[in-house]
Amino acid sequence: MEASLLFIQLLNGLQLGILLFLLSAGLTLTFGIMDFVNLAHGSLYMLGAFICASLTQLTGSFVIAALLALPLTALCGLLIELVVIRQLYARNHLDHVLATFGLILCLDTLAEIIWGPAGIAIALPELLNGQLEIFPGVVVPIFRLLVIAIGLLAAAGLYLVVNHTRLGMLIRAGASNRTMVSTLGVDIKTLFSGVFAMGAALAGLAGLLVAPIAEASIGMGNEIIITTFVVIVIGGIGSMKGAFIAALLIGLIDTLGRSYLDDLFKLMMSNDAAETAAPAISAMLIYLMMALILAVRPQGLFPASSR
């Protein structure tokens, strides 16, 4: 029983980590390649969830809605890039922070006007709502397995695009030396728009995968964006590999902390003290880890070599 519970918790940690990776990948793209700090990345995650929720109600099918919501979220990202972000590249990071913070407020309010404050639950098809017995005694919700599979596919796709396509080459070149790339005749504006839209689509994907588990709600992006920043800081800002490993690390540490910390503490202190201390410490765990890693490696685990 113990081993199967541990296995389930590892899967849960993996699933959380993969969601965090989808979010931090977009953030890494915009920060690593465009040198742009986007606090409003979480709002795109929220938009993805809401758009998918609306479309699910409209079409009656989560799968169709999800397939439509992805390009729509990318489109939202594109619009935001054209109207707001593009004006800001030449400015410094503080201006980025201010402007995108304003964007958060605007998008949160916009979402409240369109969808109301209550949040929307998404109905899953019967098949996805069920459970699967992987091994005897190891029963997992099917949808969570699907999240892991889709996330890993997206990660693999991203790896292929960045490392083995012309677009990826341009992205990497842009990350190393933006001026050089544009002097070589590459339309850097279009490239940036495309990268931003790609980041938006990834955030939207994370959002629409979370929505059937929790729900689409106002401010859901602000809840997760802090953890996402922890991920990219631990991973090394601008590094996709770092983001992937750090996201899985955070997902596992957070989940295992929530699962086993109280049992661990009970070995060392009284039951009452353990029950008080464990939730507090497990809520802090990822920040403690960030402090620890930054103390040893201030540049993160896998700093982008070109920066």
Added chain:
Amino acid sequence: MIRYRPVSEASDLLSFGEYRMKKLLSGALISAAIFSPSLFSADEVKIGFVTTLTTGGASIGQDQEKAVNLALKHIESTMGGKQVKLIMADDGFKPEVGKQATDKLVKQDNVDFVAGYIWSHVLLASRKSVLDADKFLITANAGPSPVAGKLCHKNFFSTSWQNDQTPMAMGETLNQQGVKSLYVMAPNYAAGKDMVAGVERTFNGEIVGKDMTKWGKDAQLDFSAELAKAKASGAEGIFVFYPGKAGPAFIKQYQQAGLRDVLPLYTVFTVDSLSLPKLQAGGMEGVLGSVSTQHWGPDLDNETNKRFVADFREEYGSYPSFYAAQAYDSIMLIKSGVDAVNGDLSDKDGIRAAMKKASFDSVRGEFTYGNNNMPIQDFYSRTVVEDADGNWTTRIDKVVLEDHQDVYAAECSL
């Protein structure tokens, strides 16, 4: 009616800018308070209502706002012959924002009553501002243990309950249903701790596991790890307290994990008229048949409640939540006080004495106030069912605790 909406919870990301903004704002507030000429208009009754009007908690606040407006409509906005002026304020689901909103109501608007407060931590942060200014404070939801015990105050009244009471009723229900072992989950904040303490106080069986999950602006909404533990614990039931948007999220994951047949669900303040329509839209049948306890229900059989529920449904198209019911009562309680002194708001002793009698027609039926001004009232067990029109709602099964007084009343010196 005036509404104040401070920036949303996202403001935490920019603490420095916010800090400067706050300094500017508070300076402006002070000068406005000093130079405001209309401070002493005695021809109206001013009520400030602090609730959550932004963030995910806004659906609760709006339900309360609807009930307050319905109450004002029912009494034609008059108390003791005076017009009522209502000022809604937003706490942004944060203690510091709630306290600022309260300070503004007390100092700048100079209200006579401050009511509302969904969240225990917001109430605890705000109570002193109201009570130190010698105004009346009426909680229409939050009931943290300190305000019922050591921090009780003659000008503080509740139209809800003390946090521990509803879960105590649940513990009793579990005993009656023969549940021997229980898994417990709640968010890690003032009310969450009270809820767990409450169920532990009356439940006779064994608590085989307990999780206090992260709460606040980055609250935990993914409960996969906890649900896996709960299932592995082999408990005969799971007790949870997840108010607001965490409730539907929990129930969905509970169903997705296939726990409905293995681990029966017992809740307090989680399944309500706000979450049920959402759960129904999401096809979450796992919640049907689940048991919860409460001091009130939309089907509670008394004339005041029938009128309240019928008019609420006609006006807004949905069942009122318990938050709404308590908000409705808070206005009626204030009216009973102001009516008794014929609108003489300077007669605070008179208002207090009248409110203490709990003589108004409450939607929960008759109740009395204890020494600490917390209601002594019945608690019911309820089951989630489908009503005649196919809407999911709760049905009151029976009284579990009769004329129940909270356990902290003894610590109150009043």
